[in-house]
Amino acid sequence: MKKLLIVTLLLFSSISLFAQDVLVEAESFDNPGGWLVDPQFVEQMGSPYLNAHGMGKPVKNASTKVNFNKSGSYHIWVRTMNWVPGEWEAPGKFQLKVNEAVLDTVLGTRSGWGWQYAGETKINKKNETHIELVDLTGFNGRCDAIYFSTKKTTPPSSPKKLAAWRQELAAEPNAPEELKTYDLVVVGGGLAGCAAAIAGAEQGLKVALIHDRPVLGGNASEEIRVHTEGIYGNFERILKKIDTKHYPNGSAESKLDQQKRDENVKSYDNIDLFLNWRAYDAISEENSVKYVDARQTFTGERKRFTAPYFVDSTGDGWIGFWAGAEFSYGRESVDTYGEYWEEHGELWSPKEADNAVMGSSVLWGSKDTDSPQSFPEVPWAMPVSKDYAEVNGEWQWEFSRNDLSQIDDAEEIRDHMLRAIYGSFSNAKKDEVNKNRKLEWVSYLVGKRESRRLVGDHIFTFNDAKEGREFPDGVVIEKRAVDVHYQTVLEDEKNPDFISEALFYRGPQYYIPYRSLYSKNISNLFMAGRNFSCSHAGLGGPRVMLTTGQMGAAVGYAASLCKKYEVMPREIYTGYLQEYLDLIEEQKYEKIPTSKK
Amino acid sequence: MRRLALGILLLLTHLCEAQFGSAVSFPNSSEKTVLDKSPEFFVLSWKQGTILNRSETPMEIVVDSVGAQKVNIFQDNSDAPVLYSSNIITPVCADGDCRLMHITLYWTLLGDYAGFDRSSEEPLTKHDHDEFLFSDYWKLHELLKDHNSILKRRAIDELVTKPKPSTIEGVDALSGATIKEVKESVVSGALYSCYVAWHLVHGDIKDQIKAFTVAQQTEGMLVRMLNNENINYQMYALENLTKNQYDTNFSRISKLFKSGIPLVRSFIIKNLAESFSKEPNKMQPFWDALPYIDINTRSLLLQHIDTASEATVTSISGQLSVLTKNQIRDFLSHLENKSQISSEILKNLRNFAGSNKEKNSYLVVQFLEDNS
Numbered sequence: 009m010k011k012l013l014i015v016t017l018l019l020f021s022s023i024s025l026f027a028q029d030v031l032v033e034a035e036s037f038d039n040p041g042g043w044l045v046d047p048q049f050v051e052q053m054g055s056p057y058l059n060a061h062g063m064g065k066p067v068k069n070a071s072t073k074v075n076f077n078k079s080g081s082y083h084i085w086v087r088t089m090n091w092v093p094g095e096w097e098a099p100g101k102f103q104l105k106v107n108e109a110v111l112d113t114v115l116g117t118r119s120g121w122g123w124q125y126a127g128e129t130k131i132n133k134k135n136e137t138h139i140e141l142v143d144l145t146g147f148n149g150r151c152d153a154i155y156f157s158t159k160k161t162t163p164p165s166s167p168k169k170l171a172a173w174r175q176e177l178a179a180e181p182n183a184p185e186e187l188k189t190y191d192l193v194v195v196g197g198g199l200a201g202c203a204a205a206i207a208g209a210e211q212g213l214k215v216a217l218i219h220d221r222p223v224l225g226g227n228a229s230e231e232i233r234v235h236t237e238g239i240y241g242n243f244e245r246i247l248k249k250i251d252t253k254h255y256p257n258g259s260a261e262s263k264l265d266q267q268k269r270d271e272n273v274k275s276y277d278n279i280d281l282f283l284n285w286r287a288y289d290a291i292s293e294e295n296s297v298k299y300v301d302a303r304q305t306f307t308g309e310r311k312r313f314t315a316p317y318f319v320d321s322t323g324d325g326w327i328g329f330w331a332g333a334e335f336s337y338g339r340e341s342v343d344t345y346g347e348y349w350e351e352h353g354e355l356w357s358p359k360e361a362d363n364a365v366m367g368s369s370v371l372w373g374s375k376d377t378d379s380p381q382s383f384p385e386v387p388w389a390m391p392v393s394k395d396y397a398e399v400n401g402e403w404q405w406e407f408s409r410n411d412l413s414q415i416d417d418a419e420e421i422r423d424h425m426l427r428a429i430y431g432s433f434s435n436a437k438k439d440e441v442n443k444n445r446k447l448e449w450v451s452y453l454v455g456k457r458e459s460r461r462l463v464g465d466h467i468f469t470f471n472d473a474k475e476g477r478e479f480p481d482g483v484v485i486e487k488r489a490v491d492v493h494y495q496t497v498l499e500d501e502k503n504p505d506f507i508s509e510a511l512f513y514r515g516p517q518y519y520i521p522y523r524s525l526y527s528k529n530i531s532n533l534f535m536a537g538r539n540f541s542c543s544h545a546g547l548g549g550p551r552v553m554l555t556t557g558q559m560g561a562a563v564g565y566a567a568s569l570c571k572k573y574e575v576m577p578r579e580i581y582t583g584y585l586q587e588y589l590d591l592i593e594e595q596k597y598e599k600i601p602t603s604k605k
Numbered sequence: 606m607r608r609l610a611l612g613i614l615l616l617l618t619h620l621c622e623a624q625f626g627s628a629v630s631f632p633n634s635s636e637k638t639v640l641d642k643s644p645e646f647f648v649l650s651w652k653q654g655t656i657l658n659r660s661e662t663p664m665e666i667v668v669d670s671v672g673a674q675k676v677n678i679f680q681d682n683s684d685a686p687v688l689y690s691s692n693i694i695t696p697v698c699a700d701g702d703c704r705l706m707h708i709t710l711y712w713t714l715l716g717d718y719a720g721f722d723r724s725s726e727e728p729l730t731k732h733d734h735d736e737f738l739f740s741d742y743w744k745l746h747e748l749l750k751d752h753n754s755i756l757k758r759r760a761i762d763e764l765v766t767k768p769k770p771s772t773i774e775g776v777d778a779l780s781g782a783t784i785k786e787v788k789e790s791v792v793s794g795a796l797y798s799c800y801v802a803w804h805l806v807h808g809d810i811k812d813q814i815k816a817f818t819v820a821q822q823t824e825g826m827l828v829r830m831l832n833n834e835n836i837n838y839q840m841y842a843l844e845n846l847t848k849n850q851y852d853t854n855f856s857r858i859s860k861l862f863k864s865g866i867p868l869v870r871s872f873i874i875k876n877l878a879e880s881f882s883k884e885p886n887k888m889q890p891f892w893d894a895l896p897y898i899d900i901n902t903r904s905l906l907l908q909h910i911d912t913a914s915e916a917t918v919t920s921i922s923g924q925l926s927v928l929t930k931n932q933i934r935d936f937l938s939h940l941e942n943k944s945q946i947s948s949e950i951l952k953n954l955r956n957f958a959g960s961n962k963e964k965n966s967y968l969v970v971q972f973l974e975d976n977s
Contacts (some may be wrong), residue, residue, distance in 0.1 A: 017869070024857070030828075046752075076769040090964075092964075093964035094962070094964060097963060118793070118967075119965070119966065119967055120963045120964075120965075120967040120968070122967070130790060165971075174966075219961055352753075353840065353844075354840070354868060354871075354872055355868065358875070359872070359875070359876055360876055362871075362905070363873065364901075409900055409901060409929075410900075410901040410904050410905070411900060411901070411904040411929050411931045411932055412929075412931065417930075417931070420930070496865045497867065497899070498866070498871075499836070499867075499868055500866065501866065501867065501899060508751075509753060511753060512757075512758045514758065520831045
């Protein structure tokens with residue numbers, strides 16, 4: 009049904025359906041209005057959804073048209089959630105408008121993702137039915153889907169049952185119908201993915217770059233606005249096409265870098281860019297990735313991508329995870345790799361392993377204006393922000409907790425940061441000096457530092473960095489201090505739990521070997537980005553974006569040699585290392601490639 | 606820029622040496638051989654009536670252009686070491702203006718900053734020759750307490766660089782984090798004094814002091830550390846006590862589990878629980894602390910749920926409000942693996958599931974649906 013919806017949307021901008029049950033996916037609305045399509049948590053809650061991210065001001069209505077096949081009285085459910093249940097009004101409230109009538113039920117008030125009953129309405133199949141989402145608060149109300157049924161049977165809520173129900177309703181075949189074939193499929197369009205695609209394309213590979221956002225750059229994008237740090241190493245020419253100048257974090261100037269990055273990547277004829285496409289599965293056979301399946305985040309359209317080689321630049325290591333690659337998460341015990349640093353003891357490397365990792369940030373900022381600016385009361389934010397009062401965020405605004413997975417609980421982590429931000433700004437507004445201050449920008453995307461790390465032939469550790477260990481295949485070079493974060497609340501419970509501290513180890517220049525950039529057990533899988541093969545403390549230095557960009561470029565070149573000799577990534581190290589190193593050296597001075605427009 | 610600043614600093618230091626000569630001694634009035642009251646700015650607790658006597662150590666701090674300055678140890682009446690101290694005179698030079706800074710610094714037994722005494726005769730001064738106010742000394746104290754200060758990882762010239770202003774529309778007032786952090790950390794107009802003092806306190810002497818202490822370590826010293834309020838003492842003791850010593854000091858450890866900082870608590874539960882978990886009466890104080898401890902530690906404690914008594918499990922089923930979503934999931938998963946769930950636990954679960962104020966009640970609703 010979802011597919012029907014997409015096809016109909018594309019052809020007629022309306023929806024023809026042939027059953028008494030109609031499921032309307034919110035992300036497929038004709039006009040999202042001021043609501044944003046949020047696909048960050050698809051793996052956990054089942055679908056992209058519409059998010060009323062108005063920073064305290066109700067956003068414009070989202071709207072769509074649906075053609076029903078049968079007239080009658082329909083019950084309506086909306087899949088939604090109250091993202092801060094408690095003894096206060098739900099922050100993200102909205103209503104549903106069907107044709108001219110706004111239904112009475114206030115939505116966004118149930119805890120946990122699930123179906124909230126909205127009411128009953130009469131539908132006439134002769135007329136197009138007009139649906140709108142009416143935001144009431146501007147504080148991140150969320151709508152995943154709307155379900156109309158002539159029977160009053162609530163659809164399932166549990167994730168497993170819901171997925172099966174959706175699939176049944178949509179009558180989708182298991183595999184996407186369209187197959188796209190490439191030399192190299194890169195998943196994730198952060199700096200690492202962009203660099204991998206460019207390097208591969210420059211060597212003549214036909215590359216697919218799949219990215220779930222409308223713009224490239226990941227954490228460096230104008231959507232998240234973390235500036236790039238690290239050095240260019242061997243790949244200055246490529247990285248300068250996609251990096252940022254060293255603006256302060258959160259700067260609006262990131263828009264200029266965005267334009268440069270997008271234009272540069274799009275200028276390559278042999279990179280097929282799939283923006284707003286999110287990979288949702290990787291199928292492997294005999295320890296080799298055969299396909300990556302991806303879905304368009306707005307329309308739900310699906311494609312299958314095949315290639316002899318894949319790059320996992322998803323950050324969370326999803327391709328490796330789905331394909332069965334070995335991975336790690338959390339902090340190893342201090343003895344695992346001997347990463348002891350007396351000065352910071354347990355904060356640096358624990359005696360016993362645990363699930364602690366560096367947290368995620370949500371950047372934000374405000375500006376002074378010429379006139380008084382109001383901001384609503386946010387009682388639901390206060391338990392997080394307490395009396396913290398700020399008018400701008402920085403990298404220290406970071407949240408992690410051992411019981412929260414940076415992957416599985418990312419929505420809760422993002423929401424915690426939103427409460428921290430709105431609460432802190434609300435507190436700051438109580439100060440007369442901030443009377444004219446306006447909340448200008450809050451990212452709704454969670455900017456992650458650390459999550460799943462795929463295991464390669466070499467696991468890069470703190471000691472590799474500390475000793476500046478030289479490797480025969482040390483293709484990535486970095487000078488940046490090893491920089492591991494922890495939540496300050498661990499030392500003082502009076503601190504807000506969303507503020508972190510950095511521990512720096514200033515050592516010599518260090519090298520990351522090529523062997524840390526391909527999977528140990530999935531033979532045709534490269535990884536570049538924070539999901540490369542390293543320990544928790546080993547990630548501290550190279551996790552920043554120019555370093556991960558170097559990784560991307562390094563695997564892009566390796567893939568071209570893999571194709572040339574029809575070998576797997578490991579064999580580049582065992583059989584073609586000198587040629588690989590020569591290629592990296594040579595590309596520094598490459599003239600304009602013939603493949604480029 | 607950095608090289609230029611360093612050059613100027615070295616030149617000034619050289620000039621200072623020419624100006625002041627070498628090895629200036631601290632004024633006699635400040636040379637304390639007995640401490641009968643706490644240093645004026647101090648991080649450790651001081652029991653009234655304590656008298657500490659000074660002894661010499663072989664350690665010293667070498668200050669450019671002034672020379673070696675002794676590090677002494679203060680011991681209590683049973684000769685147990687308590688504090689290290691040094692009377693420091695050091696030049697502070699900024700923008701061509703050099704002066705001497707007089708300060709008595711104290712370190713803990715582990716080489717951490719313990720406090721300082723100001724010199725009544727030679728107060729600290731700021732850039733414009735104003736003497737430090739009490740609030741300035743207090744801010745210096747706060748700075749020195751921060752072993753991870755930004756002063757550690759930045760050269761002095763990097764601390765005075767101004768951020769580039771934003772040039773296009775959008776968010777403003779994004780002052781560079783560095784400058785903001787420095788401004789908040791140091792005494793206004795006394796960046797150089799703060800910088801010099803911080804690096805004296807947290808320089809090489811830290812490791813030397815700790816090594817000196819470790820060489821004299823005794824069980825008594827570890828037990829005193831365990832009972833001290835200083836976090837680093839507690840952690841050091843917990844890391845170094847033997848298994849038998851854990852048992853002997855169980856009462857203090859279980860108290861620390863409830864009252865300590867999260868880092869200490871999590872160390873206890875991760876590293877010592879094995880010693881206690883087989884004896885329910887010993888684990889009981891830990892389970893009793895469940896509602897009072899931080900979320901991370903609570904998660905670590907719940908990893909021991911399989912060894913908890915039925916009474917403890919029942920008690921937790923009545924405290925689901927204090928658990929996070931994933932902790933409730935873990936707890937329910939434990940119940941799911943049990944052959945039978947008692948009626949009292951089921952009653953508690955139903956109460957929780959029926960509450961419309963509990964944001965995680967839906968988890969229990971689902972659990973009851975699946976297991977009824």
